[in-house]
Amino acid sequence: MSNITVIGLGIMGLPMAKNLVAAGHHVTGFNLSQDRIDELVAAGGHGAGSIAEAVAAADVIITMVPDSPDVAAAVRGDDGIFANAKADALWIDASSIRPDVAAELADEARAAGLRVVDAPVSGGEQGAIDAVLSIMVGGTEADFASALPVLEAVGKTIVHVGPSGAGQTVKAANQLIVAVNIQALAEAILFLEAYGVDTDAALKVLGGGLAGSKVLDQKGQKMLNRDFAPGFRLALHNKDMGIITAAARQAGITIPLGAHVAQLVGSTVQQGDGGLDHSGLFKLTAAASGRN
Template identity: 65%
Template sequence: MTTVAFIGLGIMGGPMAANLVTAGFDVIGHNRSPEPVQRLVERGGRGAGSLAEAVRDADVVVTMVPDSPDVEAVTIGEDGFYGLVKPGTLHIDTSSIRPDVAKRVAEAGRERGVRVLDAPVSGGEQGAIDATLSIMVGGSPEDFADSRPVLEAVGRTIVHVGPAGSGQTVKAANQLIVAGTIELVAEAIVFLEAHGVDTDAAVRVLAGGLAGNAILDRKAAAMLRRDFTPGFRVELHHKDLGIVTSAAREAGVVIPLGAVVAQLVASLKAQGDGALDHSALLKLVEQLSGRS
């Protein structure tokens, strides 16, 4: 049985680790707070009280942590696991971080005999629960081939997109599209409500035409109820849009609409709504329209 250490058992990591248990892997979970570890144990996994304990016997280490500094800390930091795992261990980082950091971590892994893939995911909390995530993978083709049994236990669309850092670049593009689409759906909802239209009916017909998209399918019903229970927090999307705008500037690419949406998300976070779901952009549209 392949032993998988799973580091980071939050909104996304918890259900992903549970799905690995369901698929028959020996999963050892570690998290900064103990409650998610206990939930994994209740699902049939094992818990570890420290990073070193989690990775000691692992064949594969999966990380799902919030940001670039967190990935660096758990991998190449003073107490990072790259100095603790056995040679040939496969590290699959499913976090969303800066592409340049993913490249730096991969190079450090190679120097220490660790095989590294950047494999950020898309699909939100429900995708993690249902094991239907879209996974964009950067790294060597050989390591990608070895990772497939693990990734197939948590995702449905799994694509190798290029060398180290490529997965994070594609994820940045994903977050650009998602944020822009949420903003447009939010604007459409406020527009429809202002005209007294049956919004449930409107969403159904819009979803069936050229305007159809995953945000209408998965988020619109909750947006209509003003239910912004987090599946993906505003503060995390704010971080991701910072990655997009920085990477675009470095490449000399202009993203005018993306830059506007990044500022809207930043405003929402600054007003204290960073812990809400990113569909809470609807609140900001209402506010700007004088309808809040």
């Protein structure tokens, strides 16, 4: 089994690290807040006081941090991964960042003597807890093959989608689909409630037909209960929608629904709801109709 370091023990990174421990790997974690490191240690992992310390003996390094600048900060500099990881270590970036940044950092990683894949994930907190994440991987065939045994400890659907940056491109498309589905689900639930329909029964039958989706399965009840405890925060989805809209503009394509939903997601964040689960987009939809 490998010596694996996980940088970023947040909503997704911590359960992923715990599953790697359960799979028999020697797992070291680093996080900006000590309590998350302590939780990993309690689960059988190990903690480190810096990135440099965390990666020194690692065969595999996984980063799971919020945004492109956070990944860049973790890998560059005297205390970063590139300067302190041993030669031929495998860096797996599971963060969701800009595809062009992923490709740029992959080139830097190879120049530093590392192997690298971008491997963003989908499935939310519960998918991370249950080790059933969908993982879209960019990089060489050889590096994908090296990463696969590690990724199989945290995910269920793991697909090599192309060269460095391709994983992030597919993740951006994933976030576009998810955001539009969440908005459509919010509107449907508001519509059902306006007519006094048994919403639990309605979602059950809708889930069995063509309208069924994982978004409906995982977010429908949260909207009914007005329970927006974060599994994936709106602030992060707002960041992702910025990635997809910018990338679409760069490619010269239009995404009318995506652009509109991106504005709605951005509005929720500007109104102070960025810490809510992305199903909290329902709040904005309800408020537009004078409901709550």
